Amino acid sequence: MIDDVRAEVRAWLATTWDPNRSLVEWRGMLVDAGWAAPDWPEAFHGRNLPPAAVRAVSEELAAAGAIGAAQAGVRALAAATLLEHGNDDQKRRFLRGVLTGEDAWCQLFSEPGSGSDLAGATTRAERRGNQWIVNGQKVWNTSAHHANYGLLLARTDWDLPKHEGLSYFVIEMHQPGVEVRQLKQMNGHASFNEVFFTDAVVKPENLIGSEGGGWSVAVTTLAHERSGFARSREAREDGGRAGRIYDEYRQEVAVANEPYSWYPQRAGRVDLVIERAKETGAIHDPAIRQEIARLLILDQSAQWYAARFREAQKARRTRGAEGSISKLAASQIARLASDVHTAISGIDAMLTGPDSPHGGIIAEILVSVPAVSIAGGTDEIQRNILAERLLDMPKEARFDTGPFRDIKRN
Amino acid sequence: MEFAFSAEQEQFRDILARFLKDKSPPRAVRRLMATAEGFDADVWRQACGEMGLAGLHLPEAYGGAGYGPVELGIAMEEQGRTLFCAPFLASAVMAGYAVLLAGSEDQRHALLPGIADGSTIATVAICERAGLWSESDITVAATRAGDGWQLDGRKRFVVDGQTADQLIVAARSAAGVSLFIVDARADGVHRSAANVMDPTRKLADIDFDAAPAQLLGIEGQAPLDRIFDAVLVSFANEIVGGAQAMLDSAVEYTKLRVQFGRTIASFQAIKHRLADLLVDVELAKAAAYQAAQQLADGDSATASASLAKAAASEVYMRAARECIQLHGGIGFTWENDTHLWFKRAKSSEVFLGTPGEHRERMLQAMGV
Numbered sequence: 001m002i003d004d005v006r007a008e009v010r011a012w013l014a015t016t017w018d019p020n021r022s023l024v025e026w027r028g029m030l031v032d033a034g035w036a037a038p039d040w041p042e043a044f045h046g047r048n049l050p051p052a053a054v055r056a057v058s059e060e061l062a063a064a065g066a067i068g069a070a071q072a073g074v075r076a077l078a079a080a081t082l083l084e085h086g087n088d089d090q091k092r093r094f095l096r097g098v099l100t101g102e103d104a105w106c107q108l109f110s111e112p113g114s115g116s117d118l119a120g121a122t123t124r125a126e127r128r129g130n131q132w133i134v135n136g137q138k139v140w141n142t143s144a145h146h147a148n149y150g151l152l153l154a155r156t157d158w159d160l161p162k163h164e165g166l167s168y169f170v171i172e173m174h175q176p177g178v179e180v181r182q183l184k185q186m187n188g189h190a191s192f193n194e195v196f197f198t199d200a201v202v203k204p205e206n207l208i209g210s211e212g213g214g215w216s217v218a219v220t221t222l223a224h225e226r227s228g229f230a231r232s233r234e235a236r237e238d239g240g241r242a243g244r245i246y247d248e249y250r251q252e253v254a255v256a257n258e259p260y261s262w263y264p265q266r267a268g269r270v271d272l273v274i275e276r277a278k279e280t281g282a283i284h285d286p287a288i289r290q291e292i293a294r295l296l297i298l299d300q301s302a303q304w305y306a307a308r309f310r311e312a313q314k315a316r317r318t319r320g321a322e323g324s325i326s327k328l329a330a331s332q333i334a335r336l337a338s339d340v341h342t343a344i345s346g347i348d349a350m351l352t353g354p355d356s357p358h359g360g361i362i363a364e365i366l367v368s369v370p371a372v373s374i375a376g377g378t379d380e381i382q383r384n385i386l387a388e389r390l391l392d393m394p395k396e397a398r399f400d401t402g403p404f405r406d407i408k409r410n
Numbered sequence: 411m412e413f414a415f416s417a418e419q420e421q422f423r424d425i426l427a428r429f430l431k432d433k434s435p436p437r438a439v440r441r442l443m444a445t446a447e448g449f450d451a452d453v454w455r456q457a458c459g460e461m462g463l464a465g466l467h468l469p470e471a472y473g474g475a476g477y478g479p480v481e482l483g484i485a486m487e488e489q490g491r492t493l494f495c496a497p498f499l500a501s502a503v504m505a506g507y508a509v510l511l512a513g514s515e516d517q518r519h520a521l522l523p524g525i526a527d528g529s530t531i532a533t534v535a536i537c538e539r540a541g542l543w544s545e546s547d548i549t550v551a552a553t554r555a556g557d558g559w560q561l562d563g564r565k566r567f568v569v570d571g572q573t574a575d576q577l578i579v580a581a582r583s584a585a586g587v588s589l590f591i592v593d594a595r596a597d598g599v600h601r602s603a604a605n606v607m608d609p610t611r612k613l614a615d616i617d618f619d620a621a622p623a624q625l626l627g628i629e630g631q632a633p634l635d636r637i638f639d640a641v642l643v644s645f646a647n648e649i650v651g652g653a654q655a656m657l658d659s660a661v662e663y664t665k666l667r668v669q670f671g672r673t674i675a676s677f678q679a680i681k682h683r684l685a686d687l688l689v690d691v692e693l694a695k696a697a698a699y700q701a702a703q704q705l706a707d708g709d710s711a712t713a714s715a716s717l718a719k720a721a722a723s724e725v726y727m728r729a730a731r732e733c734i735q736l737h738g739g740i741g742f743t744w745e746n747d748t749h750l751w752f753k754r755a756k757s758s759e760v761f762l763g764t765p766g767e768h769r770e771r772m773l774q775a776m777g778v
Binding site: 305384 | 692
């Protein structure tokens with residue numbers, strides 16, 4: 001069956017693939033032919049193919065040099081969420097634009113007052129006449145300044161318990177009631193946005209799932225976000241091929257990757273440690289050698305742990321919380337790496353910019369590492385998860401039951 | 411490289427774990443640690459007979475079961491978990507690997523079957539001062555005497571040196587460092603038990619005074635590093651078993667202990683400490699398991715052996731310390747069992763090289 005799929009894709013590519021088409025035109029053809037998302041249902045651009053066949057399709061596309069469906073950014077999360085919770089009308093309206101890349105998406109969950117406690121959102125959506133009116137503020141929204149659709153979690157009932165009063169919407173970002181402002185981080189980059197809603201409008205047909213059922217929809221989005229967190233977020237940029245479609249694709253990838261340029265630095269850049277120690281002569285300092293070795297041991301052990309976890313996942317022998325072990329290990333590695341880089345650079349660690357160590361990369365490590373233990377679930381939340389799910393220790397006492405209106409909040 | 415245990419390996423682990431749970435509960439450990447020999451000869455016979463434990467990693471041609479470092483690692487991990495008192499590390503692992511890696515074909519056939527079935531208890535006498543098995547530390551002198559050799563000098567920290575029948579001794583001749591086989595009961599071998607902090611692991615000092623010896627393998631070519639790597643990998647697996655036992659014990663106790671009207675496991679301060687410990691224990695286990703895989707694959711295991719020893723022994727110490735802390739006052743008593751593992755953790759931290767020495771050895775093996 002896989003061979004049939006391969007043959008069919010190959011034959012189709014032979015007659016259609018042309019690098020001088022526009023990216024959108026090409027992806028439209030890909031969608032119409034059912035090759036953009038072959039695992040999706042037949043009713044929505046797919047062919048209902050199993051994972052092995054999907055891999056075969058990707059391989060055939062890559063072998064021909066053909067560009068696949070748009071994947072970068074939040075759009076993949078939007079698609080996964082809509083496929084699971086959207087109605088047919090919503091799938092019809094939104095999924096095609098996800099695959100062609102014509103629409104860009106952002107996620108509107110976190111708020112200044114609710115980070116780890118996402119279900120404590122206070123951005124409100126109220127029904128006025130035949131539409132929803134949204135007021136409030138979201139934060140940490142990647143690429144919101146490029147997006148035309150947002151995945152919005154908002155409170156629609158303040159008298160229900162907090163998880164039950166939330167609803168999930170698709171909001172159009174280009175409207176007067178939505179203001180997007182870039183948020184500058186301590187490392188100088190601005191990878192995220194704040195989004196302010198002032199009587200912003202959501203059409204009633206853009207409620208995803210049921211009114212009050214928003215939390216379970218958000219959980220789906222978050223689950224896909226977490227499983228993607230393990231994979232590299234960075235789309236790959238194909239080097240140097242000629243043709244209009246490649247130019248457009250390179251542009252798309254550059255825009256998608258721009259917010260993540262400092263992500264390798266926030267992980268600590270263990271890969272640079274030995275090179276830097278040789279450059280500076282710190283490699284001969286026994287005390288620094290010990291710290292380097294500690295770091296390499298931690299990093300290698302975490303890689304081995306992750307490889308074993310992936311094997312266990314394949315064999316379905318996990319308890320589902322092991323990702324938190326890798327997440328906490330990543331925090332330890334990043335912190336230790338930043339200490340080791342500091343020890344190696346010595347007083348030069350006071351400097352920043354292109355003339356500072358390693359063209360400014362070391363400075364960027366030192367001021368980016370604090371993000372690792374916060375983003376994607378703080379270390380403290382990961383520790384709760386491990387204690388409660390892997391060590392079966394008691395759950396935290398709750399002080400947030402009863403009507404949301406009465407719960408203490410920021 | 412494999413990143414998972416096979417179903418057969420997991421099954422072996424379960425069977426061995428049941429055996430050890432039955433034969434090596436803390437009260438048995440306490441009884442045996444108070445004896446001079448430090449192990450129960452009947453249980454040792456059963457372990458080697460029914461379970462084939464001592465020959466697990468030795469080839470079938472020499473009476474072993476023909477498994478490799480991964481299965482040996484499982485066996486060591488489970489023994490470390492229960493502090494099984496037996497001459498396994500000394501005889502099966504250290505002497506077994508020494509004979510396998512250094513001995514001639516005839517010598518393997520002569521020595522390994524007895525080691526594999528547990529009827530011979532052998533050990534290695536390599537350390538003198540430092541814990542790392544480096545040739546430069548070896549001063550015991552080997553001189554030719556008639557058809558054989560004689561040894562003069564002093565070895566220290568010989569595991570189960572008091573009870574061993576055969577000693578594999580590293581000594582120096584004009585050609586360099588070689589390994590020798592010495593009958594532990596021969597004239598000229600004077601053994602004295604060391605006063606050890608960890609009484610579950612017996613050590614002896616051994617003086618050689620014109621002791622008769624037989625060359626093991628080739629003169630001047632003792633493969634100390636290869637033996638050391640194999641021993642370290644299996645030792646690291648023993649260590650992570652102990653660390654896991656300390657984590658399990660701490661978690662279990664905090665769920666029982668009530669203070670201020672709630673189990674102390676419900677305090678976030680304690681949940682977070684144990685979650686952090688879980689991370690460290692899991693990473694050290696991954697290191698110990700993959701070092702064993704690398705050895706099994708026949709790759710150079712020096713860097714990963716030292717990596718695993720450094721990682722595992724530090725985590726064991728930390729786990730033991732946390733376990734006492736989370737037990738509170740009772741954890742500092744003789745009656746509570748935690749100190750048995752704490753002392754094993756301390757001896758494992760420094761035996762066969764400290765974590766600091768292994769970090770340096772790892773870097774050098776990596777060419778850094």
